[in-house]
Amino acid sequence: MKVDTRKRLAALREKMKASGTGLVAIAPGSHMDWLLGFHPHPDERPCLLLVGLDKETFLMPVLNAEGSREETDISFFTWADADGPHAALAAALDEIGARGVDKVALDETMRADFALLLLDALPGARHAFTAETLGALRMRKDAGEFARLKMNAGIADRAMQKAFAAIRPGMTETGLAAVVKEHFASEGATPSFWIVGAGGNGAFPHHQTGGRTLEEGDAVVIDIGGRKDGFPSDITRMAVVGRPPEGYGQIHTIVEKAVQAALQAAKPGVLAREVDAAARRVIADAGYGEYFVHRTGHGMGIDGHEPPYITATSETVLEEGMVFSIEPGIYLPGRFGIRLEEIVILREDGPEILSTLPRDLHVAQV
Template identity: 40%
Template sequence: MAGLDQERLSRFQRLLLDHGLDCYIACTPISMGYLASFFEGGGERMLLMAIRPEGSPAIIAPALSATHASHTGVADIRTWSDGDDAGELFEQLGVEWGLRTAVIGVDDELIAAHLLRMQQALPAALFKAAGDVMAELRKRKDSREIGLMRKAAQIADAAWDAFLQNARPGVTEAECETLVRAAMQSGGGTPTFCIVAAGPNGAEPHHATSKTAMKEGDVVVVDWGCSVENYLSDITRTACVGRASSEAKKVYDVVYRAHMAARDAIRPGVPCEAIDRAARAVIEEAGFGQYFVHRTGHGIGMMGHEPPHIVRGSTSPLEVGQCFSVEPGIYIPGQFGVRIENIVTVTDTGHESLNMEPPSTLPEIPN
């Protein structure tokens, strides 16, 4: 898909009307990429796409991004050079579009310095964080998007073997991370992250992979993913180096049952919090509720974390085409952690897992 997507633009413009926005400022590679295949970020330089409920969008871009911007097919491209005040171009656009007292939505990631300059240019306008409006546009994936996510998931799935074949006493977390990343790269994906957390480190859900060497009996949590054409995968598996303790096997069984209970609850129209509740009920009943310290899942697509939020208090109903993680976990400080994560997409009758099915018992890696 190349250039401005008119169908997506039209849907977004209807959303702007629905949300009472006179203009939207997109500034991230994801927002501009989704609308116009413009996957570029300006960093400290002001680079943005302005969209109004009617009419064509405009791009304000630094000179070094002008050629890339021209590939979008957007006719109104206003360029500036280093040393210029890019805010003057925004001020001029505001005058031409009648935005003096407008309600203007912006990407949540808009740099504060740029927002302050825009507010200086249009002091009577109301600027609002409106990332949820952009997220609403992207929330239901079409068949092509799901196909890319399925491919990314399959590449990540295949990389699990690189861990299983090399995790031994004495091998470090970092060494295993390198092997998993290399497997995703050779499989055709672009590695985006990999966490390897051995033994007590696994009780830290977002552990920073270290040079910790694995030991016999260590329960190891591995969380990794890659991208394919800007669409992401994300998977977590847990295994034991050598023979697992009875406690580790018990905890794994609880997490596995929680994972499957959450997935069994997925169907269109069900509120997001019901999925979280289904997983949490299993873990609480087993006596480990205090060790389940995060939500059950997060949306995923072009962003690693996006709506829907599978969490208590989220009453948003699930819709066909939404994609999200199911990743209950138990983390016992000083001992070990267990997490099982698959990415799923909502279907007419329930869900499809984009990842391979997790093993029902804790894998034990022979030495």
């Protein structure tokens, strides 16, 4: 993934100044990918990108140095297994003038031993996570990020259509999942997840796809995603095998209205919890509030789940360029579940849906 590292470092430093953060420490993972376009092999050896207000450098295991040098011209302070990382870390902090910082932002995904190593080297420094700095930047997608997310959404749409075409009585949940995975692979994407929940299994939001046989009258939750060019997809649609089960149409309509309410509520300047409330209100008013058991959505970018989270308590102010899911659901134990999911990017006038696939129920002929 090609990125403009200098531009992103400059934007990060603006956020650091605004939040009073003197150092941002980033471990190998998606934060580093966003900033540099790569990350070294992650293992138990401390490896940190240290970004100060004026300079940046790496604490880098010797083992990874040669390969990483091909990806970046940022300076390294290397350490070998025989010596340990402490001296190299001290030298790296001195190099970027970060020894006396008042506040350090830690990559929330880094290993606890990496974090403790750094905090021990910065006695007295306050620590936070990246919500005010790198995390805030990642929530707003640029045109290149949007293009890759849109491309992946198209692949997922076509994988879902393949699943619809394949559904028949007698096949298993895993058999239908195999059709999805095969399609992702056919377009050069790596399958990431494949939830297929038939009948009562659909009432478990994160059902583990298994050997249950699809039967006539089953409602089937299909929640799938893949990854290509460093970005993911995520979509949920509903299908039935022949005639829908009793009461299905009413519940599907309620969930669809909840999706529409959330889409209407999602505007720049609105709190994320207000979008959750809009969807939840529709379902609660219809008498099914206790059966909507999860948040309304999650952000999506390099990671399939990342901020902003569309929850009942989120104080995140939605901004233009944020990408997140809207996916309310109703789950009736022992009967069926219904979830409809869209990924949207927030534009000036509201959300743009990445998928082009209707949310209508697909009825498989038997």
